[in-house]
Amino acid sequence: WLWLAAEQCGYRSRYWMTYRQAQSLGGQVRAGEQSQFAIFYKAYSKKVDSYERPGELVDEQRRVMRSYAVFNADQIDTLPGDFYPEALSLVPPGDRLGPRAERFVDRLPARLRCGGDRAYYDLRADVITMPPVEQFDTRAAWAATIAHEAGHWTGHPARLARSFGKRFGDQAYAFEELVALSGQSAPPATLQ
Numbered sequence: 240w241l242w243l244a245a246e247q248c249g250y251r252s253r254y255w256m257t258y259r260q261a262q263s264l265g266g267q268v269r270a271g272e273q274s275q276f277a278i279f280y281k282a283y284s285k286k287v288d289s290y291e292r293p294g295e296l297v298d299e300q301r302r303v304m305r306s307y308a309v310f311n312a313d314q315i316d317t318l319p320g321d322f323y324p325e326a327l328s329l330v331p332p333g334d335r336l337g338p339r340a341e342r343f344v345d346r347l348p349a350r351l352r353c354g355g356d357r358a359y360y361d362l363r364a365d366v367i368t369m370p371p372v373e374q375f376d377t378r379a380a381w382a383a384t385i386a387h388e389a390g391h392w393t394g395h396p397a398r399l400a401r402s403f404g405k406r407f408g409d410q411a412y413a414f415e416e417l418v419a420l421s422g423q424s425a426p427p428a429t430l431q
Contacts, residue, residue, distance in 0.1 A: 244275045245311055249354025252312035254322045261310060266318035274308035340382045347385065349392045358384045360391035362403060367392055390419030 241255050255277060261268055284298040312322040336344070350366040358369050367388040375381040394401035394415060404412025 241275060241277060241309070241311075246355045248311070249352065250311040250313040251324050251354075252322060253324075254312040255309040256312070256315075257307050257309055261315045261318065264318055264322075266312075266315040266322075268310050268315050272310060272314040274310055277307045277309045279303070279305045279307065334378050336378045336382055340379065344382055344385055347389055349389055351385070358388055360388045362391075362395065365392075365395055365397075387419050390421070391415065394418065 244250075245253070255275070256264070256266075258268055258274075281303045282300065283303075284300050286296045287299045289295040289297045312318055315322075352366050352368045353371055355368060356370050356374065358367075360367050367385065369381070369385060369388070372378060372381045375384070391403075393399050394403060401415060401418065402411040403415050404410070406412065
């Protein structure tokens with residue numbers, strides 16, 4: 240659950256903790272941050288006095304379930320540095336997008352969300368999710384990936400209403416990938 244929450248919110252840290260745990264480490268949860276729930280469950284047996292035969296010990300099965308409000312380390316200031324992942328940057332310093340590609344990305348009417356480690360178009364939420372630009376070899380590769388996902392975005396029922404297919408490899412899925420690939424390598428005139 241927390242892994243999904245981290246991806247949804249774009250958190251890079253894999254550490255979660257309660258408010259008190261953060262304070263004990265010298266951290267402070269930023270004002271306005273929303274917690275997630277972590278569920279703790281444990282099954283165990285305990286030796287107890289038998290009701291049927293007093294004085295005899297029997298194994299009794301017990302279960303514990305608790306919930307905790309937890310925060311990701313990305314929501315907490317002043318924690319020790321070990322809780323924050325190092326910034327990964329593959330993009331060479333000074334690498335820039337061309338003006339046409341920059342205009343394309345700036346004018347794209349799709350909702351973009353930055354986070355996680357993979358690019359995809361979510362049909363139900365109608366949003367394109369992109370990893371941070373620093374995870375790409377070049378800014379051009381990042382922009383090309385946005386163009387590919389924007390190709391999928393055009394197939395939403397509110398736009399061109401294409402069939403996305405039911406599973407990897409079926410004909411509709413393959414056709415959708417071809418459509419998205421053709422958008423990625425569109426002639427320069429369409430990027431103006």
